[in-house]
Amino acid sequence: MRQSFLLLGRSLRKLWLPAAVAAAAFVAPSSAAAELRLAVHEGSTCYGYPPYRDDLAIPHQYRLYGIDQGAYCPIRADDQMQAQHLYLVFVYGMNISVRLCVHRYGQWVQCGAAKSIGPSLSSTWVLHPSTTPGVPTGAFLSVSFIGGVSTVDEYDALWSIPE
């Protein structure tokens, strides 16, 4: 079984990321021929919600601060890393509740169970819903800000791509 990690975007400068990569080896599906890829996104990729209330999200550089509602964080898919092969997403932040959603354009949306991160900067991971109506065409992270100072610092999508 060949497993290789391709790190896209930023380097391994955060302590939590190597831990996430190590965890991936344990949690990823053990299919006979699959390549694992980890795509790194910064919190700045997320869109604050509601979009029409600019008092609910502070303009951000590399992290998204949220005060009241939530955010949507798109997960970039392409010909190689397709939404159907997305396995889980590691999330790093504080005071947030997150869940992974997949969808097929104009047909259905499905979101997995939520997981929370408390008031200190920490990480968790959220899984792709176990059964879906069909092949998804896209995926996003749905974030709810729990209260106080809430942030999305980084989220890393782990793909398991059949070879």
Place this chain on the structure above:
Amino acid sequence: MCTRIVIFRALAVATAASLIGCARTEPSPGGEPTPDLATLVETRQSEDQAARAETAAFTARMQQSFDNESRDAGWAAEFEKELASSYARDRTVPKGALKQVECRTSRCVLDFSVKSARAPAEAHTAILAWLSGSQPCGFYLEDTALETLQDSRFDQRVYVDCER
């Protein structure tokens, strides 16, 4: 409406093709023939139809799973109350649009009927945001509510699965 969307997509692809010109129908430099655009459009349409059939079958299974569950009176009543009061408290969702909440042992069905002065897509997004932020369970919905829009009114059923 669905048919109109499919036709629109087909027209969009065909228009793009005519703008690009005939280059794509010529053999690639490697000598392999490129599939013609009519075939691509046809393939995409049949994929779409197959996906819609899969979605309808999946929704029917979700409904069946819900119907087959017995009611855990304690959990169901408490979760129904939580969902209803959370919806009533939320400032962004369309008021009074949550018409029914029914829970069983681990699953719930939520029925919305939205008649909103705001843009329907905005109301729909607010409901999704509320679902994400108000309760911990996974959920599923057919994303076709806005296709059935009539007089700024649409209906939406959501299946919540708490995997207890």
